[in-house]
Amino acid sequence: MEQQGDSISRLLRAWRARIDAHTLPELRWVQPRPGRRLSQAHVARMTGVSEGWYRALEAGRRQDFSESFLLRVAQALRLSDAETLTLFLAVTGRRPPGLPARPREDLPEGVRSLLQQQVSYPCYLSDTAWNVVAANDLMGEWFPWVLRPAPNLMRWALLHPEAREQMLDWEDNCARQYLAMLRVAANSDPANAELRALVREILDADADCRRIWSEEHDVVEHRDGHVFRLCLPYHGHTEVRVASHVLLPIQRPDLRFVFITPLTD
Template structure:
């Protein structure tokens, strides 16, 4: 409190609070109204014609493995239920890279964050920008990450590039499963009708 006035809070803080408390959409709207006097920003990316019911059916058919579909700049367009169970931040932050670099919770959930996640993620962003120089969303994403994460700025200077994570083995810590740690192999592929989309499946190993 500053005197008798409450200290203002940011949208990012409220988003993280909603995620931590696992609020549903109606509860999140009320939280924002009470704290800021307005509704929260939309959580989903712009609709993509390739993220249709058929693709959702494919993701659902991959149960029990978490799976998702993302676009060129890592907005998650569709996912199955295990993906949301493992990653409860999804209803509040739909961009994988923004979560990884701008949410403190990512360092806990993404085991060995710097070496296994931050370095290859930045290398993927660099590769995507190099191969899609006209994609302003990628440049905007890079700039936002580098502005908001000092360690990312240091790692970016290494000038590494990586096309995709297909076949990589990494570890997750599941926040709502008593901190259970799982080891997964990342299986990545692209629909033939739009190779700028990424379908990713996480297989336990």
């Protein structure tokens, strides 16, 4: 613990030392006018706490530091996403909530290339609200809905009539799984307005989903390795069994890289 505290102490001092206080609009009207050096008192003022409270953080002493306070520290010190992550992990052991979302179209070239090079299996990228942001050609051939405007896996699987025909054993093997995943996601990120709206839309629109939601309490974080039975036009409406595999690109942990592989047994 002491080594961890010492480490974050040194980082916080370094992050504070690199900032020119004269450039900060938050200190523009402070009297007397601060010098170039950003002090602990300045950071305390910018984050709305006492100097002693901020000093305890910078000294690496254990306190009940709130997430909102740490986010204000990150803003005051102009921390990058990686620096904010380091601060949160060192102080709370958790990842920070609500880092600014990057544009869905802003895909790392390596991730985009890997997706396009997949010619044996359908695969796609989705965000934390299950919006499909990119898909390979085979995914579009198996599941033409991904080519429609603003495709969303949950809306299609839970609300679209064709999903109930194409995903066999729809209620037990699809709806209950996906609603259990939505339950985890909604509770893991309550500040995600898009996710909350998606849950409301699905429950408002479909009586079966409302019934399953009210009678079930299962939670599922992901469907990696889950087996689905499909009946798709692409396969001449003959049954196929597939498994889904979910990967998280390290460059974009807000995205899921999903492969769909046929089972032969």
